[in-house]
Amino acid sequence: MTVHPTVAAFGTAGGELAVGGIPVSRLAARAGSTPYFAYDRGLITDRIRSLRAALPADVQLSYAVKANPMPAVVQHLSGLVDSFDVASSAEMLVALDTTVPPQRVSFAGPGKTDAELRQAVAAGVTIEMESENEADRAARIGDALGVRPRVAVRVNPDFALKGSGMRMGGGPQQFGVDAERVPALLKQLGATDLEFLGFHVFAGSQNLRAESLMDAQRHTVDLVLRLAEDAPTPVRYVNLGGGFGIPYTGKDQPLDLAAVGANLTELMTGTLRPRLPEARVVIELGRYIVGESGVYVTRVVDRKESRGKTFLVVDGGLHHQLAASGNFGAVIRRNYPLVVGNRFEQEPVETVTVVGSLCTPLDLLGDSVTLPRADVGDLIVLFQAGAYGLTASPAAFLSHPAAAEMLV
Numbered sequence: 001m002t003v004h005p006t007v008a009a010f011g012t013a014g015g016e017l018a019v020g021g022i023p024v025s026r027l028a029a030r031a032g033s034t035p036y037f038a039y040d041r042g043l044i045t046d047r048i049r050s051l052r053a054a055l056p057a058d059v060q061l062s063y064a065v066k067a068n069p070m071p072a073v074v075q076h077l078s079g080l081v082d083s084f085d086v087a088s089s090a091e092m093l094v095a096l097d098t099t100v101p102p103q104r105v106s107f108a109g110p111g112k113t114d115a116e117l118r119q120a121v122a123a124g125v126t127i128e129m130e131s132e133n134e135a136d137r138a139a140r141i142g143d144a145l146g147v148r149p150r151v152a153v154r155v156n157p158d159f160a161l162k163g164s165g166m167r168m169g170g171g172p173q174q175f176g177v178d179a180e181r182v183p184a185l186l187k188q189l190g191a192t193d194l195e196f197l198g199f200h201v202f203a204g205s206q207n208l209r210a211e212s213l214m215d216a217q218r219h220t221v222d223l224v225l226r227l228a229e230d231a232p233t234p235v236r237y238v239n240l241g242g243g244f245g246i247p248y249t250g251k252d253q254p255l256d257l258a259a260v261g262a263n264l265t266e267l268m269t270g271t272l273r274p275r276l277p278e279a280r281v282v283i284e285l286g287r288y289i290v291g292e293s294g295v296y297v298t299r300v301v302d303r304k305e306s307r308g309k310t311f312l313v314v315d316g317g318l319h320h321q322l323a324a325s326g327n328f329g330a331v332i333r334r335n336y337p338l339v340v341g342n343r344f345e346q347e348p349v350e351t352v353t354v355v356g357s358l359c360t361p362l363d364l365l366g367d368s369v370t371l372p373r374a375d376v377g378d379l380i381v382l383f384q385a386g387a388y389g390l391t392a393s394p395a396a397f398l399s400h401p402a403a404a405e406m407l408v
């Protein structure tokens, strides 16, 4: 049987799966309860190393905090990445608590309220403006505070990233200003007291096809160069987006990172550096940095037979890890990798269905999976829980207890 690459990256200890070298049963005792999320800091560090090795040295790396906003994770990453991208004032405050300076924090997202804009202007972070209206409000708030807002224009591109799990650019969008309207906005900016820095283009997410990402990067660079001609001041910031995907299911092939890196090197040396010499060029990634570093660990509370099918019922479920149930943007539900963590080195002997403890058929965590024999008390570990896990799940649904979180 081939082991999923995400599973293979974790260590073992005493026959168990280990996170940060510690067996999952020991971590359960340390947490005091199950279910829990554990993030392996060594894997996060390794991931940044491989990104740095593949990307050109003059492309900076930004972490999209919404993928995993646990303060300890953000702190750990503050020593490894160049900047943070936040999508709420609460995320902004977590980022500002780290050693990353405010000028290296960018705030994107539609529907920023006046209160959020005020916090962002006061903090001195870069506001990635999603509309003309937001530009007006930022200028007014800056006047009132006596602080010159630092702004970039988020552009809704005139192309789409093909093959993305989530499309966030191209066609009509709530994100960003349509590319064809940007020149007029830039003219407007020249007349206001906003400090214009540059552009942000984010075309989509969860893409495993290097060719599509490379294509989008080329289009993004072309678009930015075109828009730069109308900029009121030289462009000092170019955020090329990201969208690097991770292999969630057994059917997914990992992204060819080397190919994407080589393409970026070509774009940097061939066009971006010569044409926009003052620009800080950024790639922003969330799931690619943390997604594979995390596990969600649950305990079997019941083992039951029903008309020829064996069910393992665990003490967690979709209220903590919605994505594993297939209800967070998946078109077709497929199992995330899953193991019996405290019997990690035992041979698979039976096919079972793993379900959560919520009273809904949606709470399916592993459909007909082949596992070692597991009983009440054993630990079922779900992988791919490092991004869009706990904070992307409906924690209040059915009012079950919260899950613990640890960075190990």
Ligand SMILES: *Cc1c(COP(=O)(O)O)cnc(C)c1O
Binding pocket: 064, 066, 067, 085, 087, 108, 202, 204, 205, 206, 241, 242, 243, 244, 284, 285, 286, 287, 288, 387
């Ligand atoms: C969500 C988001 C990201 C991160 O997406 P991933 O798929 O986790 O890499 C990056 N940039 C923006 C603007 C986002 O909204």
